[in-house]
Amino acid sequence: MIRLAIIGAGSMAGEHAKQFQALDGVELVAVCDLDGGRAQAFAARHAIPAAYTDLEAMLAREEIDAVSNVTSDAAHKATSLAAIAAGKHILCEKPLATSAADAEAMAAAAREAGVINMINLSYRNAPAIHQARELIASGALGRIRHVDASYRQSWLVSHAWGRWDQDSQWLWRLSQRHGSKGVLGDVGIHILDFASFPVGDITAVNCRLKCYDKAPDSRIGDYVLDANDTALMRVEFACGALGSLHATRWATGHHNSLSLSVHGDRGALRVDLDAAKDRLHVCLGEDVHPACWREVVAPETPSLYRRFIDGIVKGHNDQPDFARGAALQRVLDACFVSDAEDRSLALAG
Ligand SMILES: NC(=O)c1ccc[n+]([C@@H]2O[C@H](COP(=O)([O-])OP(=O)(O)OC[C@H]3O[C@@H](n4cnc5c(N)ncnc54)[C@H](O)[C@@H]3O)[C@@H](O)[C@H]2O)c1
Known part of the structure; x- marks a missing residue:
């Protein structure tokens, strides 16, 4: 049984809860949101036994194997790094971060910690x-x-x-x-x-x-x-x-x-x-x-949620991983420079 916690209890988190609860071998054990009322209501709606506003307190629970990070984009980096530092496997929403440098730091942290890491590029489910x-x-x-x-x-x-x-x-x-x-x-x-x-x-x-x-x-x-x-x-x-x-x-x-x-x-x-x-x-x-x-x-095709859980069970990091998220973020960064400077940009291989 993989015990999973959700970070962020907004609109997309409902889809994560539904998808993970439909899988065999997964138990949703906790949810965390900065907004306590939202976390409580989400926990009640999805029959999740514990709701937190303090991420560190939730991550300190050793029996939590993995997290699904469904916070707003600007919060992905800090919350993901905290989860990785606590040794949790992690599925993070897209975009991985708000810059390529941040996304690369997240990919490096996940690699060094040896945790399974995936980014929810959900159209891979098609x-x-x-x-x-x-x-x-x-x-x-x-x-x-x-x-x-x-x-x-x-x-x-x-x-x-x-x-x-x-x-x-x-x-x-x-x-x-x-x-x-x-x-x-x-x-x-x-x-x-x-x-x-x-x-x-x-x-x-x-x-x-x-x-x-x-x-x-x-x-x-x-x-x-x-x-x-x-x-x-x-x-x-x-x-x-x-x-x-x-x-x-x-x-x-x-x-x-x-x-x-x-x-x-x-x-x-x-x-x-x-x-x-x-x-x-x-x-x-x-x-x-x-x-x-x-x-x-x-x-x-098995869903990305299924492949994340299977990856944890088998110790195999499926795609798309954080490194893929960082590679896409380099394209996004180049798009911003291209627009601001009105020129084409080559991307390093
Ligand atoms: N893959 C997809 O197809 C898909 C679809 C929709 C949204 N998303 C992504 O999902 C993420 C969430 O989107 P949403 O529509 O649910 O947004 P939302 O605003 O409805 O929910 C975000 C939640 O995160 C919480 N939050 C913010 N910072 C936090 C922190 N530090 N710790 C704990 N909770 C925090 C907010 O309080 C809020 O409840 C975004 O990154 C978005 O891009 C992906």
């Missing part, structure tokens, strides 16, 4: 992306020549997920002072992983970021609304292909849409998670001439 990676690795698409990927949200327009202008869980995401790296850090990291996991490392970026006006003086209460809400990235992959990657909170008509197209000189594939998580479309072989697309059903 079987289609694993099948896309296998197809590309098999050479079925030939040499990759063009990549197109987008992450479209609309919570600055649609009220489906609540009111961005009234709720702290959205307001911190809009404010650099509250540790947000904008849409780029929030879901841009997902689309970077979604494209580069199957296609390969990104070696150069050119990025344009934009923050549209949303409120008088760009401020609501303590929140200065200055974080980017649209990101356009032109990237080059190690295989030489160019790609166009987008992330925005202004994609009116889309709640949460991820799509990827990869085109090679012998074939192409498309993944559209709105349509299905376990299907992709391929255009291969003779089908390239009439541009005929066929559906492929991808085999099931």
